Amino acid sequence: MGWFSKSPNAMREKALRGAPAGPLRDYLSVPLPDPSTPLDELPLLAVDLETTGLDPTRDHVLSVGFVPVDGGEIVLSGARRVIIAADAEVGQSATVHGLTDDDIAAGAALVVAIEAVLRALRGRVLLAHFARIEDTFLTAACERLWSARMPSARVDTLTLQHRLVASAFTGDVPEGGLRLCGARAHFGLPVYRAHDALVDALACAELYLAQAAEFQAAAKGPLTLASIAE
Amino acid sequence: MALDVELSEIRDFLAQHPPFDALPAPVLGALPARLTVRYYRRGTPIIARGVDNHSLFVLRAGAVEVRDANGTLVERSEPGTCLGSITLTQGNPSTFDATAIEDSLVLVMPAEVFHELNDRYPEVENFFDNQRAHRMSGAVATLASSVSGGAILKTAVRDIIRREPVTAPVTATIREACATMARVGVSSLLIMDGDSLAGIVTDRDLRNRVLAADRDPGGPITEIMTSKPITGSADAMAFEVMLEMVGRNIHHLPILADGRPVGVVTTTDLMRLEQANPVYLVGDIAKQTSVEGVAAINARLPQVVEMLVSQDATADDIGRIVTAIGDAVERRLLALAEAELGPAPVPYCWVTLGSRARLEQALAADQDNALILSDLATEEHTAYFTALAERVVGWLVECGYPLCQGEVMATNPRWRRPLREWKEEFHTWLTQPVPDAVLAGSIFFDMRGVYGDLSLYRKLRKFVRHTAPESRLFLAHLAKQAALNEPPLGFFKGFVLAKEGDHKDTLDIKRGGVGAVVELARVHALSLGSPGVNTTMRIQAAIKNGVISQERGADLLDAFEFISYVRLRHQAAAVRAGREPDNRVSPDDLSSFDKRHLREAFGIVRSAQSAMAHRYPVSFIS
Numbered sequence: 001m002g003w004f005s006k007s008p009n010a011m012r013e014k015a016l017r018g019a020p021a022g023p024l025r026d027y028l029s030v031p032l033p034d035p036s037t038p039l040d041e042l043p044l045l046a047v048d049l050e051t052t053g054l055d056p057t058r059d060h061v062l063s064v065g066f067v068p069v070d071g072g073e074i075v076l077s078g079a080r081r082v083i084i085a086a087d088a089e090v091g092q093s094a095t096v097h098g099l100t101d102d103d104i105a106a107g108a109a110l111v112v113a114i115e116a117v118l119r120a121l122r123g124r125v126l127l128a129h130f131a132r133i134e135d136t137f138l139t140a141a142c143e144r145l146w147s148a149r150m151p152s153a154r155v156d157t158l159t160l161q162h163r164l165v166a167s168a169f170t171g172d173v174p175e176g177g178l179r180l181c182g183a184r185a186h187f188g189l190p191v192y193r194a195h196d197a198l199v200d201a202l203a204c205a206e207l208y209l210a211q212a213a214e215f216q217a218a219a220k221g222p223l224t225l226a227s228i229a230e
Numbered sequence: 231m232a233l234d235v236e237l238s239e240i241r242d243f244l245a246q247h248p249p250f251d252a253l254p255a256p257v258l259g260a261l262p263a264r265l266t267v268r269y270y271r272r273g274t275p276i277i278a279r280g281v282d283n284h285s286l287f288v289l290r291a292g293a294v295e296v297r298d299a300n301g302t303l304v305e306r307s308e309p310g311t312c313l314g315s316i317t318l319t320q321g322n323p324s325t326f327d328a329t330a331i332e333d334s335l336v337l338v339m340p341a342e343v344f345h346e347l348n349d350r351y352p353e354v355e356n357f358f359d360n361q362r363a364h365r366m367s368g369a370v371a372t373l374a375s376s377v378s379g380g381a382i383l384k385t386a387v388r389d390i391i392r393r394e395p396v397t398a399p400v401t402a403t404i405r406e407a408c409a410t411m412a413r414v415g416v417s418s419l420l421i422m423d424g425d426s427l428a429g430i431v432t433d434r435d436l437r438n439r440v441l442a443a444d445r446d447p448g449g450p451i452t453e454i455m456t457s458k459p460i461t462g463s464a465d466a467m468a469f470e471v472m473l474e475m476v477g478r479n480i481h482h483l484p485i486l487a488d489g490r491p492v493g494v495v496t497t498t499d500l501m502r503l504e505q506a507n508p509v510y511l512v513g514d515i516a517k518q519t520s521v522e523g524v525a526a527i528n529a530r531l532p533q534v535v536e537m538l539v540s541q542d543a544t545a546d547d548i549g550r551i552v553t554a555i556g557d558a559v560e561r562r563l564l565a566l567a568e569a570e571l572g573p574a575p576v577p578y579c580w581v582t583l584g585s586r587a588r589l590e591q592a593l594a595a596d597q598d599n600a601l602i603l604s605d606l607a608t609e610e611h612t613a614y615f616t617a618l619a620e621r622v623v624g625w626l627v628e629c630g631y632p633l634c635q636g637e638v639m640a641t642n643p644r645w646r647r648p649l650r651e652w653k654e655e656f657h658t659w660l661t662q663p664v665p666d667a668v669l670a671g672s673i674f675f676d677m678r679g680v681y682g683d684l685s686l687y688r689k690l691r692k693f694v695r696h697t698a699p700e701s702r703l704f705l706a707h708l709a710k711q712a713a714l715n716e717p718p719l720g721f722f723k724g725f726v727l728a729k730e731g732d733h734k735d736t737l738d739i740k741r742g743g744v745g746a747v748v749e750l751a752r753v754h755a756l757s758l759g760s761p762g763v764n765t766t767m768r769i770q771a772a773i774k775n776g777v778i779s780q781e782r783g784a785d786l787l788d789a790f791e792f793i794s795y796v797r798l799r800h801q802a803a804a805v806r807a808g809r810e811p812d813n814r815v816s817p818d819d820l821s822s823f824d825k826r827h828l829r830e831a832f833g834i835v836r837s838a839q840s841a842m843a844h845r846y847p848v849s850f851i852s
Contacts, residue, residue, distance in 0.1 A: 076263050076267065188333055190290065202240075206269065213269055
């Protein structure tokens with residue numbers, strides 16, 4: 001959090017004033033966790049979006065997976081995956097996501113998926129690996145659907161991993177060490193099949209628990225959201 | 231499906247590990263959503279001793295160690311292991327510590343889900359029941375392995391080192407070094423350069439390199455020492471060291487641990503290790519030509535037991551070995567008596583009774599024996615057999631087997647009778663049982679021929695085997711008596727202990743523990759007409775005949791082994807401390823691991839007793 005940027009809660013309140021009634025407004029009406037929240041009480045939602053590319057103006061969301069984290073515990077009962085009936089043909093990216101055109105044809109409308117994320121994300125920090133993708137695609141979707149912004153409080157496991165493994169002198173990072181599977185291997189976490197939105201969300205949530213434990217072990221007092229937030 | 235919650239990675243993981251692999255696919259598929267995931271850094275507790283636990287933990291990645299109150303390692307868990315089922319089924323708080331020894335990812339199942347699975351799926355319940363039952367076997371294994379190495383030659387070197395190394399600095403003179411060796415009384419001396427070993431000097435070096443070479447004793451010790459000698463590792467096995475020493479023809483081997491000398495092993499140490507080998511002992515006894523000789527060899531028996539306990543032998547094995555030695559002693563003494571008195575005028579059989587008859591002799595055992603004479607025996611033969619019995623019984627006392635308080639010995643004319651009269655005696659016990667007679671007579675149902683005409687014993691045994699199963703009243707009396715011998719379940723709570731004399735505040739592990747199982751097994755064996763005299767064999771026969779369920783029987787065998795083992799270990803500790811071995815265990819000498827498992831073992835014995843009482847109704851006689 002920089003000195004010159006507004007706090008997520010301030011941005012949330014600003015967005016709330018212009019948001020139409022509906023799922024986005026409902027999300028915006030619940031305060032985000034305060035930066036002083038200790039990590040062992042912090043509510044987060046690990047989110048993963050599988051997309052056809054990196055540009056939200058051109059590319060499409062194919063599926064969304066999420067799983068809540070309450071403090072130090074991943075709550076699997078809250079885990080969901082939504083496949084979206086995207087307009088574009090999957091084409092090449094099918095080989096990455098394992099979703100066929102048939103899967104996608106049977107999928108839900110984008111609004112259903114975004115609504116599900118917004119409902120689950122109320123009062124929680126958005127947790128993702130390379131969170132910029134989730135942030136920009138969710139924001140773009142909300143602007144398209146409700147013409148309003150979707151500010152969030154974010155924790156990025158990629159940023160955290162960089163802080164943990166980058167050399168203090170050179171800033172160098174081991175090859176592949178920041179990718180989700182590389183970061184998980186660093187902690188001895190199990191190998192998961194990649195690029196299923198729910199599996200990736202769970203993988204990210206587990207990685208977060210390991211990273212938080214590592215930071216906490218090196219810290220003097222209890223860590224708070226402020227020490228790990230974007 | 232547009233919206234799904236299938237956590238396939240976690241489901242697939244569970245599907246690879248029992249008991250979850252037994253769940254129907256839909257149940258398994260829905261299970262992950264009922265779990266949570268936690269991460270434990272290396273060194274953090276998952277379940278802590280003295281603290282309540284309300285979850286089952288399934289280790290997903292990493293490693294966990296389970297330790298008891300003494301810090302003894304009970305289990306090292308790999309991914310897929312379930313932790314916490316004991317507190318969930320047996321109650322809180324936990325008596326164990328489960329700590330992550332690597333960074334660990336753990337699936338957490340709430341208690342209600344655990345109980346629901348147990349209630350609905352017998353496979354799951356069985357799995358956790360077995361896990362609990364296996365702790366009994368696990369307890370035995372842990373106890374045995376925590377003492378030391380393996381069989382005779384598998385003893386670790388560090389366990390045969392008898393003293394701290396005796397050393398001298400490299401700056402010492404030959405004279406100073408000799409003075410040290412003489413003062414401490416050792417045949418070798420380690421020469422140290424600071425903390426590291428520079429050489430070794432032995433008696434032989436002093437003879438060959440100093441005296442025979444006419445060297446000045448005022449010269450430096452370094453001139454005559456063997457520099458950079460061959461060394462052994464404290465972690466090596468004794469047999470490896472023995473091979474090394476024999477191969478290189480050396481008699482003293484410095485032993486290092488972490489680069490520093492911790493002692494010297496000599497060929498004498500290795501020979502001592504072999505001498506305590508019970509096979510040699512039995513052989514040596516048979517060679518003796520005098521009672522004194524037999525007694526001298528038999529005096530090594532306590533050391534043999536101590537050694538066997540420290541070498542992982544099971545209580546069952548140790549009982550057989552102590553029995554074999556006792557048999558050897560008795561046979562040798564009978565042969566010596568016959569040599570003195572001349573051959574017996576009519577055939578006879580010397581029988582042993584009680585624990586030795588069951589191949590379960592421990593230390594501190596009284597002698598229990600009897601004579602079965604041929605039916606050809608008459609009045610005129612009384613003198614010979616009286617003399618025989620008196621000699622052997624007296625010599626047995628000399629050899630360390632005290633007289634039987636209850637006079638159950640061949641010197642008692644009542645227990646020195648022709649086969650015909652023995653059959654009558656047994657017939658009376660079996661068909662007209664009165665409680666006192668049952669009590670007095672029960673020891674005779676554990677009988678084994680040791681010496682003489684064993685066919686006499688076999689005939690008597692055959693008679694008993696055929697008559698006993700029909701003797702319902704007798705069995706009911708015996709069952710009642712066996713059930714009265716209650717295991718001291720309250721030992722760990724209210725302390726049901728002897729309250730007077732030397733035995734104040736101790737547990738009689740023989741009477742309420744080992745004895746309770748022995749009596750129970752005897753009742754079952756007699757009712758089945760089973761030929762087994764050994765308690766383990768008797769329980770196995772009862773299982774085979776469906777008198778005891780497979781599960782209860784397995785538990786009972788483990789419980790018997792564990793109680794017997796604690797008793798033998800107690801006796802071995804007494805031997806080591808130079809005390810008389812006995813059957814009185816002080817609670818202070820028991821770890822919480824022992825106490826917990828003894829309590830569990832006693833519980834198993836108690837429930838086997840109730841099942842037996844049910845089978846041979848006491849109401850039938852009371």
